Amino acid sequence: MGLDQRSIVLGAASLAAAGIALLFLMAETPRKATVAEAMIAEENSLLVIYGTAQNATFGKFMLCDRLCILVRAGNIPSSHLLFSGRSAAVTGRVRQFRGSRYLEAEKIEVG
Numbered sequence: 001m002g003l004d005q006r007s008i009v010l011g012a013a014s015l016a017a018a019g020i021a022l023l024f025l026m027a028e029t030p031r032k033a034t035v036a037e038a039m040i041a042e043e044n045s046l047l048v049i050y051g052t053a054q055n056a057t058f059g060k061f062m063l064c065d066r067l068c069i070l071v072r073a074g075n076i077p078s079s080h081l082l083f084s085g086r087s088a089a090v091t092g093r094v095r096q097f098r099g100s101r102y103l104e105a106e107k108i109e110v111g
Contacts, residue, residue: 028046029046030046030047030048030091031045031046031047031048032047032048032049032050033047033048033049034049034065034066034067035049035051035063035064035065035066035067035068035069036065036066036067038069038094038101038103039067039069039101041094042094043094043095043096044093044094044095045093045094046091046092046093046106047091047092047093047094047103048089048090048091049063049065049069049089049090049092049103050065050087050088050089051063051064051065051068051087051088051090052064052065052085052086052087052088053082053083053084053085053086053087053088054068054084054085055084056079056082056083056084056086059072059073059074059075059079060072060073061073061079061082063088063090063103069101069102069103070100070102070103071090071092071102071103071104071105071108072095072102072103072104072105073105073108074104074105076105076106076107076108078108078109078110079105079108081110082108082110086110087110087111088108088109088110088111089108089109089111090103090105090107090108090109091105091106091107091108092104092105092106092107093106
């Protein structure tokens with residue numbers, strides 16, 4: 001029993017469509033949060049936090065609303081536009097190191 005080319009193409013297209021549908025269903029959307037909420041959020045939570053940058057240095061800064069949280073910016077180009085007092089929205093994951101919580105940035109919108 002052999003498969004013709006048409007059956008193979010239809011099967012491959014069906015599997016590709018199913019895979020794309022799964023990607024959309026499994027995609028994680030970030031949740032808006034305050035700094036206080038980020039400090040108690042589960043580790044690895046994907047959050048969006050709005051605040052003001054403080055103590056901006058290469059690769060990290062503090063993001064403050066009423067409280068402050070350390071943000072590790074890594075090599076995100078927009079982090080170079082930050083300076084103390086500038087507003088920013090940071091999308092990132094909550095991490096913990098030696099008992100201290102910080103946000104590992106995936107996206108920074110300066111504004």
